[in-house]
Amino acid sequence: MSATLDKGVRVLKEVIDAPIASYFNSCVHCGLCAEACLFYTETGDPKYTPIHKLEPLRRIYEQEYTLLGRLKKMAGLSKPVTDAELDEWQELVYNSCTLCARCSAVCPVGNDIVYMVRKFREGMSAAGHAPEGIKGAVNRTVSIGSPMGVKLPAVQAQMKHVEADTGLKIPLDAEGAEFMVMLSSMEIINFPEYLSAIARIMHQAGKTWTLCSTAFEATNAGIQIGNSDLARVIVSRIVEGAEKLKVKTVISPECGHAYTALRWEGANLIGRPFTFEVKHILEVLAEFQEKGLLKTEGFETDKLTFHDPCQLVRRGGVVQQPRKLLNQVAKNFVEMPDSGFMNWCCGGGGGASAIEEGEALRLEAFKRKKSQLESVKPDRLVTACANCRIVLEEGLEHYQMDIPVVGLTEMIAEHLPESRKPEGS
Amino acid sequence: MIKDDREFKSRLSALPVADQRLLAMQFVLRVFPLSNDMRLKNAIETSQRKGVTEAELASAFQIANTARVESFTRCGRETDWTAQAGHFVAKAAVACVRPADEGDNLAWDAAMSARMARTCETVATGEGTGNNEAEEQYRILEAFINN
């Protein structure tokens, strides 16, 4: 056993808990998890069956934590987990799994397969078997502060750009603000409209907010690769920033995994409850809506449909808010089939879109989203995750489907009264 | 003399679409060296041709959009700010050739994307956040109005 394989196996032994043991012992090989996973349904290849992605972990569980398994091991009758096997499993655990959790939602015996994949990735990364693309993202996160290498100057450049666009000042390190707004690298790089939208909405709602110079990045590559130590580093930066600025609520941006990382895994990573609230931007907007602080004018009249980002809806619990918000600014919003918390993944989450060699598979898996869209035939597609947006645009471009993709927060901001005031003289 | 964005934006939006396309093209051409994707140049030049048809415009739009989607930085990949500048050039070109009704401020969108392209360039070269793309765009608009 090489040094890293040893480390990996040790990590896998440590992550096994009662739920995982219960899940492995409940599995009856019914294969229904495959029927819920877009990587199987669009390729027909049974190796993408979700529970199968966990086979090495299952053997470790059996050999270490069951009496019969340990006896078999002593008698030399069990198959050890090898480096070659983990290498083979890399594609199954990373390229063909976006941590979308549809499998967990359908398993008849109740297995939370995504929970197990997340834990399995801890062992895979400790054993050195994570894809290069994600390893790079993690290294950049730790050394630079962002998985995509975004530093404060880039944020400041975007701030200036947005200040020019909106005529509003973007607060930085404003102590005592009610909201601390996080951004994901994707938004900083690709979608400056997001920050612009936030500025305008906050201005109208009369709320105080701020960016934090030491913690502007919400994306958590540690979660994606499966390295809790690194994930902790990233969350700690945010916690320190939020506590230093004494904010009431930290807002997670339109990035799916950032929300999962901060809202649900964050406190467990740092080992104590947060002293501030964490909300997704859509939760905040929905609250503004309820309190009458979100005044909009006009409606989109073309046919819109909504892609539910997996980490936000199925795994995040923010199900109704996007719909309530869309209905405030759109007259013709139509749900796609399987909408809501059973919606299908875009195919690019969980670090998958950082894996170059997985692109062909992702495009094949996109056929599922394609067929949903062919069924509902929208004029435009709305979503609330920067990565979903790009993955969707790429997929639509590949299949020559002419459906523009827009972000929900931006769409709402476009309907703020000052955006629609007749210009000039 | 146009002094700020408020005036710049309102002057642009008052112009007819055809004029906006002309100005948008000029904004794009200023930052075109940051991309050098000839598809974009062809697309925006198409939009300027006399008697260009709806179909030709739509085709130019398709091409520019493909260039835009191809040049996104993927989530988790290392950001190449120079390449990202190219993405914003494509985005500006898309604004230039997209289907538009009267009242659509496509020239403003092209201007903003062109500025983002310039910002990416200055981030890439480490020059910091300042650039005077906005002022240059004001000059272009002024020159157009004064003709």
Add this chain to the structure above:
Amino acid sequence: MNELQFLTWVRGPGLNIAVGIFLLGVLWRLFEIYSLGRKKDLSAPRQASGASGFHTIFRRSLPPPGMLKRSPVSYIGGYVFHIGLALIVFLFAPHILLIKNLIGVSWPALPSQFIDLMAVVTMAAMIVVLVDRINKPVKRYLSTFEDWFTWTVTFLPVLTGWMAVQHLLLPYTTMLALHILSVELLLVVLPFTKLFHVFTLFGSRWFNGQVNGHKGVPV
């Protein structure tokens, strides 16, 4: 040993051994699994009605949206043979009598012709799911020796019991003894195979429902 001695053995020592292994095995395995414990979730919960561990224990018995048409045999075949087994085991007069002798409790039985029909339907359903396991790529891919073995070990009691009641093939005494032996085999292997899902599915569904309920998602 003649057929009467065989029957006496399976009814006596055989049953004691099997039930003993079953009870000890179940207790040991439940301990082995759930004593591993889990870390407390320190994130702030989201309140949502209808989303909890208990809700999922029941709700997960229903096919989630869109799943029934993707694999009707899994769901329908599965329901039929599980319900069939339960009806046969708990509502057949001789079984109720056995339970009464063991723990003193009894309840009304269903008519034996109905149980007879149930046995045939159950066996048919089990054969259908077996064929599906052989035909469907995913099921075939996942299946190991244990899947075929546990199917057999579950099928035999139904088959031999039905054959005994029908007085088929072998003299009643022998058939009955074989039936009891097959049940003893089932009891002995249950805690140590995938058949243990009978107990663990409650825990699994509960954990799953609780984690998702914490986030306000009713799964």
